[in-house]
Amino acid sequence: MQVLTQRLLLRPWRDSDRLPFAQMSQDAAVMEYLRPLATREASDAWIDFQISHQSSHGFCMWAVESRASGAFMGAVGLLRIGFVASFTPAVEVGWRLARPFWGQGFAVEAARASVQFGFDELHLAEIVAHAGIRNIRSRRLMAKLGMSHDSAADFDHPRIPEGDPLRRQVLYRLTREAWI
Template sequence: MSEDADVMEYLRPLATRDASDAWIDYQIIHQSSHGFCMWAVDSRASGKFIGAVGLLHVGFAARFTPAVEVGWRLARQFWGQGFAVEAARAALQFGFEEVRLAEVVAHASIRNARSRRLMAKLGMRHDSAEDFDHPRIPEDNPLRRQALYRLARDAWISQCA
């Protein structure tokens, strides 16, 4: 999945097997420390691995941190079938109802229309005044500018009622 150019178009690459293994190790540590991470997602119908969706503490300093973000990475063959929306909603529900988070954020390259549409479907709100330059992406990289989306627990509860 992480070797697919379409999947990784707007994401920081996991260039090697070691990098991919380190990402999985990080998820295990985050789950152990915080009770949540990017969870593996399988298709109920086929049992096939679809991708990873979940919650993480934002791992860099920015105006909006500390914060918890919702994120996703799905294999290309599963795009457009509602899996990302369903899994992200489940992650948000877990974050707000079980972890009792006051807010969850998400961010993506301002060029990443697919993820930004998903954030809007989740009820997340965007204010362009909060867009930021990702500190881990080089200055000359076109993905550096990120759109920040937010969802407060109260807004989540209102949209679920």
């Protein structure tokens, strides 16, 4: 399974992705609004979860590769949300790219392709996205995807401890009808 865009390949994970993903996950700027993956073991476990999710559901946060250079760029894709909230069950679109690839439209390009896959191949009725309330870059990306902020559904992430600035999350939604 793979998803192609003009510049990107979203594909299953390879063992060769583990080191660059772990290195990306140690970059404080990349991880500023994400739950930390403090060790190589945690990073590998995250990839193992994606591989398992792909096997079970037919999608995951895929590895992103440059079609021009073959370079590993990060992870973008879809996930079933694994916690209980007012909007679950749901499928979310998410992204994390290595810093050298920021500001070039790659995250939007990959996220659009993921959303298209979700609506066309998975026949989802809705896709959501959530981020820490101060994560302005991700909120801009959600808006570029045509997602609407549903402030009534903003929530405290149950897997983030009280007092952590990432606990309060904004929720954005996109229906298949709005996408078409």
